[in-house]
Amino acid sequence: MDKPLLHLVxxxxxxxxxxxxxxxxxxxxxxGIFPNYASALAAWRGASQAHVxxxxxxxxxxxxxxxxxxxxxxxxx
Numbered sequence: 001m002d003k004p005l006l007h008l009v010x011x012x013x014x015x016x017x018x019x020x021x022x023x024x025x026x027x028x029x030x031x032g033i034f035p036n037y038a039s040a041l042a043a044w045r046g047a048s049q050a051h052v053x054x055x056x057x058x059x060x061x062x063x064x065x066x067x068x069x070x071x072x073x074x075x076x077x
Contacts, residue, residue, distance in 0.1 A: 007064060
């Protein structure tokens with residue numbers, strides 16, 4: 001069985017929509033931690049689409065597995 005490749009999805013208001021400088025880190029919307037990129041992407045899409053009219057709100061996917069095991073170069077997502 002393959003080990004899960006953990007991904008974190010969260011978002012909030014950003015100072016610049018092209019960046020990731022979150023204005024209120026205490027108020028971040030934590031969507032969740034997901035066992036693979038596909039499920040994280042689905043969650044990211046749902047959250048992003050729910051806030052599509054809010055130009056200053058941005059959601060991101062963090063590849064937690066890369067932070068937990070930075071020497072493992074076998075996984076792209």
